[in-house]
Amino acid sequence: MKNSKIKNIIFDLGDVILNIDVPVASKSFAELSGREQAEILELFSKNALFRQFETGELDEAGFRNYVRKILDFSDLSDEAIDTAWNSLLLDLPPERVELLQNLAKNYRLFLLSNTSSIHITQVNKILEASTGIEKLEDLFETVFLSYEMGLMKPDPRIYQKVLEQAGLKAEETLFLDDNLANIEAASKLGIDTIHVQKPVTILEYLKDYAV
Known part of the structure; x- marks a missing residue:
């Protein structure tokens, strides 16, 4: 169900936008x-x-x-x-990117991922091959990456840093992640959350938010 207070959406990367097999x-x-x-x-x-x-x-x-x-x-x-x-990085379905582009018309979009520079280089190659879009930064207002921040989810400090740096209010922010511990940590800070669980995808979870 759609939360009418939401103005900002933060996405995890693996198994939320990009399919992975760890x-x-x-x-x-x-x-x-x-x-x-x-x-x-x-x-x-x-x-x-x-x-x-x-x-x-x-x-x-x-x-x-x-x-x-x-x-x-x-x-x-x-x-x-x-x-x-x-090798754990699989495919990035174009319809998920189309959803992001649709959501960007009405919401501020962010990415928050526990990841490494080697993975991000490859993800951008997968993204371009799949959609023609060169890099993740073209889809989000800000891309927050653990290796650049020196913190990893579910450390509460990483969520606080995102909220502060982007100027977001927790109660106006929705966070989607496939890891339950990450979801629980964000919830404790007052962030609205969706626990993404396969085979359901963000297309179904966010259908009420799309235009």
Whole structure:
């Protein structure tokens, strides 16, 4: 049901706008290194690899070198690492972009994503191939990315920073995310939320907001 107070909509990226399959990345690294997928997941989790990269503690070179170190595979090329890392990124349905363009006529639109620079480069390639639009910044007033902000959802500070920087009132703002913890954290700050759960997409969730 439409909330008539809403003036601003903040979107997550993965599995909200762009389809993703997170386990594919660990599978790709397993195939690259000749290890079991479960071992890859344990190694990456134990070393907080993704968190470090997605909060900007590691830059691209640092991320790739850390992958080589963790996997004990010094000959792994930059391209091989990037390809494995990006393998979780799937497609971006054009109809979701059309919805965003429609919503932009009446709402201020923002993106808030836990992500990395390598992923964003690839997402922009997928976006252009799918729609002809060159970059995410062409769809949103501001694109808020965890690796640039030094914070990750569901840390309450990341939502507060978005509200403050964009000059938004929580009660006038709607946030869509596929992760329940992220939704709950935003709700506690007074932000209206929609928990996006496949197979339902933003086309259905936001049909009452579209023109």
